[in-house]
Amino acid sequence: xxxxxxxRKLAQICSxxxxxxxxxxxRASAQTAKLRKFVRAVRAREYPGTVKPLQDIREPSKxxx
Amino acid sequence: MKVQCELCPKMCLIQPGQSGECRVRINVDGVxxxxxxxxxxxxxxxxxxKKPVFHFLPGSTILSIATVGCNLHCKxxxxxxxxxxxxxxxxxxxxxxxxxxLVALTKEHRCPSLAYTYxxxxxxxxxxxxxxxxxxxxxxRNVLVTAGYINEQPWKDLLEHVDVARIDxxxxxxxxxxxxxxxxxxxxxxxxxxxxxxxxxxxxxNLVIPTLNDKPEQIRQxxxxxxxxxxxxxxxxxxxxxPRYKMLHLPPTSLKTLDMARQIGMSEGLDYVYIGNVAxxxxxxxYCPGCKKLLIERSGYTVLQNRIKDGLCPxxxxxxxxxxx
Numbered sequence: 001x002x003x004x005x006x007x008r009k010l011a012q013i014c015s016x017x018x019x020x021x022x023x024x025x026x027r028a029s030a031q032t033a034k035l036r037k038f039v040r041a042v043r044a045r046e047y048p049g050t051v052k053p054l055q056d057i058r059e060p061s062k063x064x065x
Numbered sequence: 066m067k068v069q070c071e072l073c074p075k076m077c078l079i080q081p082g083q084s085g086e087c088r089v090r091i092n093v094d095g096v097x098x099x100x101x102x103x104x105x106x107x108x109x110x111x112x113x114x115k116k117p118v119f120h121f122l123p124g125s126t127i128l129s130i131a132t133v134g135c136n137l138h139c140k141x142x143x144x145x146x147x148x149x150x151x152x153x154x155x156x157x158x159x160x161x162x163x164x165x166x167l168v169a170l171t172k173e174h175r176c177p178s179l180a181y182t183y184x185x186x187x188x189x190x191x192x193x194x195x196x197x198x199x200x201x202x203x204x205x206r207n208v209l210v211t212a213g214y215i216n217e218q219p220w221k222d223l224l225e226h227v228d229v230a231r232i233d234x235x236x237x238x239x240x241x242x243x244x245x246x247x248x249x250x251x252x253x254x255x256x257x258x259x260x261x262x263x264x265x266x267x268x269x270x271n272l273v274i275p276t277l278n279d280k281p282e283q284i285r286q287x288x289x290x291x292x293x294x295x296x297x298x299x300x301x302x303x304x305x306x307x308p309r310y311k312m313l314h315l316p317p318t319s320l321k322t323l324d325m326a327r328q329i330g331m332s333e334g335l336d337y338v339y340i341g342n343v344a345x346x347x348x349x350x351x352y353c354p355g356c357k358k359l360l361i362e363r364s365g366y367t368v369l370q371n372r373i374k375d376g377l378c379p380x381x382x383x384x385x386x387x388x389x390x
Contacts, residue, residue, distance in 0.1 A: 030216050030252070033071040038218040040191050041070070041090050041099040048100055049133075049151075050158040054108065057170070060366075061109035061129060063183040064143035065116060065210050 066095035072190055073136045073215050074252045086247075087188040088151050089134035100152050101132035102192045104159035107147065107183055108167075110174055112366040116182060116210050117302050117341050118268055119351060120387030121229050123361055124368035127208060128176040130167065131183030132192065133157055137212055138247045139235070140311035141274055148184040149310075164196040168203050178228070182210035190219060197226035206388075213256030214248050220256055221263070228388065230260040231268045236278040237287045245277065254294070261295050266388050269295070270302040270341075273318045273326055284326045288333040297334045298354075298386035303327060305342035320345060336386070355383035 077085035340348035
């Protein structure tokens, strides 16, 4: 391997390490989340699907649970 | 800008315009938004026994809600049509029902409690939280039916308003949670322990799936864990599996297997072990752990008789774990 190829390879490896480390630091783990206050999601302005008027709710649901 | 949702152990890092794994928590211009807040896709009045919850106001009705979405993707999901749906799907309409209206409906129909169920309320956390808080202030009790896959801080916050936590313990191996549910076991165990420690009434359900978690030793380990960590008084429900969603190749759980699970649970020192999703009168009844006499007789979701008086066995006076009034 020539010195130039070696330096190029080394630069590639270093940039991969930097990219990996930056992705890792962006993504907090469940353990770090434990240490800070939970931030709630904000209510969306509108429902993206179909909204219907409420129907008779007295019958048990067809869903399990 | 990406946002990270810190609600559940998946800790989704969400790109602008995208949703987390639950499909209902989205990144809108760098702000995490919940699109299902106030929009349940199911509102029904069920018997409490359907949850199943057997040691909390037996024979009462419970207003039950769900929105679409779930943070787990269990291959055996019985409600996958709503749990794995996107809110945009046209064939699953939602109803506009903000927390105030939900509480009013519960009162109007004289239901003593409100259930967050069918799909996992963790996915609609903020809606469940605000509704539970409001319901509690109005004297309505809150029942959470969940897989317990949530981070510690939001779980503790929610538990402040929860009276009953009916939590699935799907198996006692990381492999099962990873391969069948796309989750992990440890957070669920933690959620169970925290719920009990917070003073919520806890009942555990285990869906017994042929070939996956139905071996006597697997059931024994699960029963031992429940006894050691939640106490022998914690009701444990072994439910029968039916082929659904991505598990159409497996047969339904036999009554024999469920009976075996119940026997193992009782032999491990659990006081109240039930079987569900199949017709079995004995497996649905409550017996006194002291004198073994029948306390609550059930048939399906109907309570035929309830002999518990002030939380005690009328025959031997033993205190029966639960909320009875």
